[in-house]
Amino acid sequence: MFESSPPAPAQLDVFEAVRQGWAAFSRAPWVFVGFSLLLTVVNAIFSGIQRLGTNEEGLPISGPMALVALLGAVAGVIVSLWGSVALVRGSWSALEGGQPSFATFVRWDGAAMIRLFRNGLVLGVLVGLMLLVAAGLAFGVAQLSQLLAVLPLLVALLVLIYVVINQKFLAQVSLLEGLGPISAIQRGRAVVDPQWGQVLLLGLAEFAVMLLGLMACVVGLFVAIPVVACISTAAYRQVFGTTDLTGLMTGSDAGQDAASLV
Template identity: 45%
Template sequence: MTDTPSSSRLHVLKAVEDGWNAFTKAPWPFILYTLLVGVLSLIFQAIGNAATGGGSNTTLGIGGVILTIVAVVGSWIVSLWGVTGMVRGSWIALDGRKPAFAEFTRWDGAAASRLFVRSIALTILFLVIAIICGLVGFGLAQLNQVLIWIPAVVALILFIYLSVNQKFLPYVALLEQRGPFDTVQRGRDVVDPSWWWVVLLLIVDAVIIIIGALLCGVGLLVAAPVVACITTAAYRQLFGNEDQTGLFNGN
């Protein structure tokens, strides 16, 4: 499928319906994979806490530095692997097939690299905005302390705006052949016409996650993959369903 025209509107209820139906095609692989990613994330978090002595140590020895590096690198790898696997599994389910557990867990180094670099690009963009607004705020504060709120509000608005239109950045990074900052621009081009509908999608996702968290936390094992499936369905509405990178065939 070719690129969806930027005038297309996101149909949130349809995304929710399609996402739920996709999850119900293979609930146990989704739940087990979510559990596995969660356990691995907690393990690396515990390693990081051990490196800092639970935050009580002000300095780190060589062992602490090594453990910190292991924790940071491990957390990043698990995060990239988790996102890639969930995108792959939810996509397969939306295509009408039951994803096998092995399709969730398969490591794709090229995909992880694309996702990492594009995430860094977005982080850099946020940092640039923060630095510029901070410098402007510092200058205005020399005139009047009240004026510092102007760049602060501008920064907040820009952060919210970008957070919404970059909702699908992992998908663009994993499925499209685009450079780091072109990936960010792609999100703006496609999402902006449906910006408020994507805000509604984010609210729906948040409600599902909150409900899952309230169910003794165990509900997150269902809520997290359901949200992933809904988000994948929404992406397919706005961006199309073309796999330009071979994510689903291992190329």
């Protein structure tokens, strides 16, 4: 069981979140950058393994190579989950005033990874179903008028933007509050909806940081990725509270069930 119920939401200050995020990154810049580099290299290795088993069209070359491609893809997902958990843990530690070490990032937490994967998967399925419905409606309307066929797709795009911003903190909610998929999605809606515009502004600020990193000869991404993680976690702490309800920072959730299924 996790410790207690989540605290009441508060208002987001985007500029303060950016300031706090940068200050947190500055407490251990080389550790953050080093882990980002490690994560990129490991992801590239498994991506290469996945490509070994497929042709230019992305189809398996043979039965055995299909297994190689599958193993590479699964390993890539696991590494991405591990990296996401690590960046939240490292940024949280820095925002608490600490200096996260490399061990803070590389520690394995299977329970946290399962929560993140499960909640992200459910959200992805729901979004996928929405897009399928929109595509079906667009196809049906296209039989009547090509001009009107764009309307369902436009509505779907607007809803998609709403959901992306609405669920901006799904990773942190999943990792730090221990909620199941539906509860985590509902928690995001309840907290973000009243200040959706502010969270949109936060997303744009993070996009600008990533763009600056990309423009800095791509190498800047190794700085931009952890900076964005710190900014996002700082914003989460402003809005959702500063309590670790799952023991993510201490590792005390490692042997627990992965929270509620809903």
